[in-house]
Amino acid sequence: MSQTLTADKKELFLESFRVSEGISGVSKAAELALENLDFPTTRDEYWKYTRLTKILNGRFSVEPFEGSEEVVSINERALHIECINGYFQSPVGEIQEGIEITSVEEVEEALVDYQNEFFSALNTAYFTSGIKIKIKAGVEIDKSIQVNFLSVNNNIQVQPRIEIELEPNASANFIFNWHHNGQEGNFYNVVSELKLHENAQLSLHQLQAGGDENFLINTTQVNQQRDSKFAIHTISLEGKVLRNNLNIAVEGENCESILNGVYLAYGSQHFDNHTYVDHIAPNCYSSENYKGVMDDKSTAVFNGKVMVQPNAQKINAFQSNQNILLSDDATINSKPELEIYADDVQCSHGSTTGQLDEEAVFYLRSRGVSEVSAKKMMIRAFVFDVLEEIKLESFKEHVEGLVEEKFKL
Amino acid sequence: MLSIRNLKASIEGKNILNGLDLEVKAGEVHAIMGPNGSGKSTLASVIAGRSEYEIEGGEITFNGKDIMELEPEERAAEGMFLAFQYPIEIPGVSNINFLKTAINEIRDYKGLGKMSAKEFLGRVKEKKEMVELKENLANRSVNVGFSGGEKKRNEIFQMAMLEPKLAILDETDSGLDIDALRIVANGVNRLKTKDNATIVITHYQRLLDYIVPDFVHVLYKGKIVKTGGKDLALELEEKGYDWLTKPEKETA
Numbered sequence: 001m002s003q004t005l006t007a008d009k010k011e012l013f014l015e016s017f018r019v020s021e022g023i024s025g026v027s028k029a030a031e032l033a034l035e036n037l038d039f040p041t042t043r044d045e046y047w048k049y050t051r052l053t054k055i056l057n058g059r060f061s062v063e064p065f066e067g068s069e070e071v072v073s074i075n076e077r078a079l080h081i082e083c084i085n086g087y088f089q090s091p092v093g094e095i096q097e098g099i100e101i102t103s104v105e106e107v108e109e110a111l112v113d114y115q116n117e118f119f120s121a122l123n124t125a126y127f128t129s130g131i132k133i134k135i136k137a138g139v140e141i142d143k144s145i146q147v148n149f150l151s152v153n154n155n156i157q158v159q160p161r162i163e164i165e166l167e168p169n170a171s172a173n174f175i176f177n178w179h180h181n182g183q184e185g186n187f188y189n190v191v192s193e194l195k196l197h198e199n200a201q202l203s204l205h206q207l208q209a210g211g212d213e214n215f216l217i218n219t220t221q222v223n224q225q226r227d228s229k230f231a232i233h234t235i236s237l238e239g240k241v242l243r244n245n246l247n248i249a250v251e252g253e254n255c256e257s258i259l260n261g262v263y264l265a266y267g268s269q270h271f272d273n274h275t276y277v278d279h280i281a282p283n284c285y286s287s288e289n290y291k292g293v294m295d296d297k298s299t300a301v302f303n304g305k306v307m308v309q310p311n312a313q314k315i316n317a318f319q320s321n322q323n324i325l326l327s328d329d330a331t332i333n334s335k336p337e338l339e340i341y342a343d344d345v346q347c348s349h350g351s352t353t354g355q356l357d358e359e360a361v362f363y364l365r366s367r368g369v370s371e372v373s374a375k376k377m378m379i380r381a382f383v384f385d386v387l388e389e390i391k392l393e394s395f396k397e398h399v400e401g402l403v404e405e406k407f408k409l
Numbered sequence: 410m411l412s413i414r415n416l417k418a419s420i421e422g423k424n425i426l427n428g429l430d431l432e433v434k435a436g437e438v439h440a441i442m443g444p445n446g447s448g449k450s451t452l453a454s455v456i457a458g459r460s461e462y463e464i465e466g467g468e469i470t471f472n473g474k475d476i477m478e479l480e481p482e483e484r485a486a487e488g489m490f491l492a493f494q495y496p497i498e499i500p501g502v503s504n505i506n507f508l509k510t511a512i513n514e515i516r517d518y519k520g521l522g523k524m525s526a527k528e529f530l531g532r533v534k535e536k537k538e539m540v541e542l543k544e545n546l547a548n549r550s551v552n553v554g555f556s557g558g559e560k561k562r563n564e565i566f567q568m569a570m571l572e573p574k575l576a577i578l579d580e581t582d583s584g585l586d587i588d589a590l591r592i593v594a595n596g597v598n599r600l601k602t603k604d605n606a607t608i609v610i611t612h613y614q615r616l617l618d619y620i621v622p623d624f625v626h627v628l629y630k631g632k633i634v635k636t637g638g639k640d641l642a643l644e645l646e647e648k649g650y651d652w653l654t655k656p657e658k659e660t661a
Contacts, residue, residue, distance in 0.1 A: 367507070
């Protein structure tokens with residue numbers, strides 16, 4: 001009964017997406033996959049703690065946009081690309097030699113698992129607009145590339161698709177900045193595919209502050225070839241329902257993968273981080289550190305899985321998730337997972353949840369620091385080591401300021 | 410300066426202080442001694458404003474001002490300082506940054522502007538030397554990785570930085586070897602002026618060889634049962650507490 005109901009609802013939901021005509025190739029295959037995929041519910045293990053009913057019941061129109069909007073620049077020297085209502089605009093700033101930016105009209109090859117993931121299929125079939133950024137072999141991009149996601153209408157679907165490819169020995173810093181312009185009820189379903197060829201280095205900095213009345217499903221698929229280094233820093237601050245699906249396939253030897261995250265939630269915000277590191281090749285290092293602070297009735301989910309395949313010997317994999325609950329009504333569902341099929345590996349994982357150390361708060365107050373300042377100091381101190389890992393100073397400073405201001409306390 | 414009258418306090422329904430009186434004037438050093446469980450640390454906590462304790466009666470005034478309803482930070486701003494028996498480790502919070510915040514919030518409370526960076530750093534340098542705090546400790550996370558002696562020295566350093574009118578040292582001597590004890594005591598003595606006062610809470614007479622008290626009080630079952638001069642401490646060292654507490658036991 002309820003299955004049928006959900007199926008009907010899925011059809012209604014999909015109606016507002018089936019506007020583009022004559023899709024073909026990979027997108028057509030994704031559309032076909034959508035036919036057979038159920039809309040995810042909490043009965044699915046992958047979505048156990050994240051209720052998507054509000055998305056399912058929403059009707060999201062497509063609103064093409066051309067032009068520009070004022071956005072806070074995190075790094076003024078950066079090359080800026082605005083994505084408004086899900087439509088990429090022309091880059092602003094000097095395009096350094098070795099950067100190739102093209103628009104994606106048709107998906108040639110999808111790295112995301114659109115056969116099994118509903119939202120990956122949805123984006124692959126009906127993405128609003130796509131962009132491909134390629135960094136040529138051996139080129140080191142010294143300015144960062146900042147992509148701003150924002151919208152200027154209400155109740156719309158925002159489905160951009162980004163392909164980033166770093167050719168051998170290339171390196172670049174990216175910033176993905178979700179910016180709020182006051183609009184509500186929007187459904188962001190973003191897919192990013194990141195390819196790192198041999199010895200490439202890519203750092204992606206994500207700042208998710210796209211408004212508390214908007215939904216965000218953000219799927220990032222990373223493929224690493226040998227000797228490559230990938231780092232991702234995800235700072236989640238705003239969103240009604242915010243879900244990051246981060247999948248890293250480490251296909252080559254001698255790679256490094258760093259996954260860092262800070263999520264700070266209050267009110268009724270719901271933040272969910274699902275990460276998956278798939279160690280396919282030997283001699284690699286991965287390190288994951290996610291920290292969260294939840295206040296009021298907010299909820300957070302952390303599910304981090306590290307897979308070590310049978311041939312992936314000499315893997316060092318570390319994973320840690322730590323949480324602080326500021327209120328009795330806040331919730332965290334934390335599940336670190338290790339699945340190891342090789343015998344010569346070093347792996348560890350851990351998860352902790354606690355409260356602010358009241359003794360420490362009293363200690364600071366007894367020196368004359370106000371309660372609010374003391375708590376802010378403690379929260380900042382708690383996430384300090386994650387932020388310390390951010391090498392892009394402008395982004396780090398920007399985020400530090402936002403972290404301090406987040407909680408009213 | 411500090412006036413405590415008939416103070417009664419409890420924690421989790423258990424009475425700890427049972428009508429305590431204490432009068433401390435500017436320029437004085439008071440020692441509060443007593444056996445374990447007599448209420449020494451409770452007294453320090455209640456004066457500093459720890460919220461776990463329930464005040465059942467009595468009053469505490471500081472420079473004529475009722476402080477019972479003040480938050481811990483307001484008491485600090487009024488000029489009180491508590492040196493902790495067990496200083497807390499706070500990873501990620503820098504000693505210097507938090508002291509800068511503390512000093513500026515206290516100045517704000519008093520209606521003064523922020524202290525200049527130059528003046529602040531000057532004070533850090535001066536006080537660090539005064540309490541012989543190792544160069545690198547000031548900039549580290551609060552008490553993290555400090556030895557027991559360094560933690561206590563850091564308490565005295567913070568006290569020196571904040572220049573309180575009344576300092577309460579809660580078992581500052583516990584866990585200190587004789588050299589550390591001497592350094593801590595020297596720091597306290599150097600900070601002493603005719604305008605400020607010190608309350609030394611201790612279990613042992615040892616510390617009082619270095620910080621010489623004007624008055625020694627014996628706390629027992631939440632009350633001060635005897636007050637004397639510095640010789641009383643020596644007498645306690647020799648005879649223990651039994652001779653003072655026995656009559657109490659008989660009436661109980």
